[in-house]
Amino acid sequence: MxxxxxLTARGGIAHRSDAADHGFAPGHVRAAIRSGSVRRMRAQWVALSSAPDDLVAAAAASGRLTCVSxxxxxxxxxxxKAPADLHLQVGPNAHRHRADATLHWGAPLVDCGPRRLTASVEDALAHIASCCSREDARVIWESAIRMERLDIEALRLVEWREPRSRILAEEVVGLSDSGLETIVVVRLSGWGVPLRQQVQLAGHRVDIVIGSHLVVQIDGYAHHSSSAQxxxxxxxxxxxxxxxxxxxxxxxSQIxxxxxxxxxxLQAAIARGLHLPPRQRR
Incomplete structure (x- = not known):
């Protein structure tokens, strides 16, 4: 090889120390740079032209992707509606700046070492908590729990430095099947009506049950597109x-x-008692 x-097998970009560990001598790497087959990103990174732009930007800034990025x-x-600009984690003594990026300064919660261009999940979640609205942050946290298969109890044991992260760690439940579901749950959580997520009813799971008998099903972008489904x-x-x-x-679109x-x-349905067992309705 x-x-x-x-490099292609590694996503198009890598630390030069990793290249050396895999048998590519410094002279071999320099020759590839001179030939134009790979490019050098600062002193320690090499990349193909096909490398993801966000990782290339992180390498160029001596930072790591974090937060919404x-x-x-x-x-x-x-x-x-979450922030759309590039978010990078940089050390407390970093001296390089990017005018087009949001920089998250400070020591990381989890030190990933110098050979990674992505922050730890914990650091990214902490930055999301500080950058995004409560609702957006909750949506992203719930998605991260599902996608990364995070243990919620372990998440709550992290020594979060900011109150917003600690609050989110207590709020998340890891049950949402989609970001849309989390949005609905967050917006209804202050209504004073019991909510349950991913409840098994009549042989299938439903997204949300309000009270005991009001079922809310959420259809996303491509949800159940086949005629059979x-x-x-x-x-x-x-x-x-x-x-x-x-x-x-x-x-x-509705949500x-x-x-x-x-x-x-939903308010009209609750006002009519549709969240109650049929025999209790007025």
Whole structure:
């Protein structure tokens, strides 16, 4: 395997010490740089032209991807209104600046060593807590828990430095099937009505149950796009209605762009007692 093949297998960018550890002598790396097959990023990094732009920017700034930038890089669910600029973690004594980036200064919660271009999950979550609104931060934290298979109790034992991180660590439950579900749960959590997530009813899981009998199902971008799955959803909704449940379905567009209408619909349903067992309704 030559250097370019090795870099490709590593995502297009690597620390030169890692290249040396894999048998690529410094002279071999310098020759590849001179030939133009790879490029040097500062003193310690080499990259292919196909390397991800965010990692290249982190290497050029001697920093690590963090906050919402790491969330997007890792495939966590990030709300559209979350900060869109590049977020980098840099050491307390860093002296290089990027005018087009948000820099998170200070010693890391978890020291990943000099050969990584991504902050630890814990550091990224802490930066998200400080940068984003409470709702957006909760959405991203819940997604990270699901995607990275984080243990919630271990997360609560982290020595978080900021109150917002400590509060989020206590709030997250790790049950949301999507970011949209978390948005709904956060927005309804102050209503004083019991909420349960991912409840098994009539042989299938439902997203949210308000009270005991008001079921909220959330359809995302490509949710249940096949006719067969849509038919299964309709059949399950019908079975729930026969058992006395009220089923309300909401789309991505309704939740993100038309929340006031969603809220009014849910308020009307609760006002009519649809969250209660049928025999208790007025």
């Amino acid at each position: 030559d250097l370019t093949e090795w 790491l969330a997007r890089h890792s495939g966590w669910w990030v709300p559209d 849509r038919g299964s959803d309709v059949a399950h909704d019908a079975e729930l209605r026969l058992r006395g449940y009220t089923v309300l379905r909401f789309s991505y 993100v762009h038309g929340w006031e209408d969603v809220e009014r619909t």
